[in-house]
Amino acid sequence: MRQLKSSVLILLVVAVALFLMAYTLLFDDKSYRNSVQNVVNFDNVEGNSPFKSDKNSIIKPTFNSSMPFGQEIADVLNVARQMNVKPLLVTLINGAYLQFALSWLCNTEHMGIHKQVLIISTDLDTKDTIKRQWPDINVVAISGMPLNGDQSYSHAGYVRLTNFRAHVLLELLLINQEVFLFEVDALWIKNPVPVLSGTKNADILANPVSERPGLTAIGFLYLFPTNPTILTWKELNRRLYELDKRIKSLPAGKLISEGDNDQIYVSGIINKRLGGLKKKELPLADYPDGKWYVMSEAKRKASRPYVINNNWVIGNKIKILRAKEWGHWFLSDDGNCNIANIQRITEDFWHPLEKI
8 A cells, every 4th residue: 555655656746747847848938939039049147158059959040139239130130131132242341441332332333233232330420421322232230339440450349340240140141141241342353243152062152361271261251051051150159259258348459369350260160060061262363362462463464363352451541552552442532433443453354355
């Protein structure tokens, strides 16, 4: 009899435990459906990253309005959905990069890609200026981000901007958006989009960095929204979230370690090939960086690049001076496009019979 009572007691305990488990699962499921849509892997415990990188987790959007600039990121996603283009050409600028953006828009006007361009601005004034001159360009302003001056590479302000960019890219990938990340301080000689978008059997198209083996140029990336790409970007965001916390209180002009930035992080993560990531490296002959400007004249004349990225120098004034000296600047002093200069550059690089 005593054994029977013990058995019944055990069964009752098991039944209660199963009931509580079922109730908890049901409650959690309702909480999820009634919370902000598309939130996953978000841990509210202080000190934990909202960007967990679990290979076995179901990949869903991580947007949460309580995250820094959460509503602004939601605005970016809404505009991207409305644009409904493939790929989406994304760039992030602040007020100091406005002139670069206007020159680039002049440079590429004839290429038929402006309907695919989404410019994310850190202030309303920059957005308004672009919309006045280029009303058909999609621009989203992230108000409240006090990073409108010239932000130097490897300084806290610059790193905050690029970290935010990485957070936005993750959200775009999670809504199945194919993304071409570019920077406006570049010369576009020939439209690269058809070649890049037509690439098969690749998750990421990445540009190497001259004289830096194994390093990926973070400002010129083509991202297909595959699971390996998303896993890679989730891991990048996890690491950048921790970096955000470390530099949160630093002034924008504070120099930080060159080992702590999105370019260094993403290069290492890509090399891990998370989820079987397939990276295709873009040849520097077609997409050279700022080292193109110091090549021998013979090498430059023999090159037929699509895009030349105006980097390897620090400071916007120096970049603009170099672009103007080489005739790679397309914004006239009166604010209009220098059409003659655009035509001259195209003819310098490509045979007139070639399609631009």
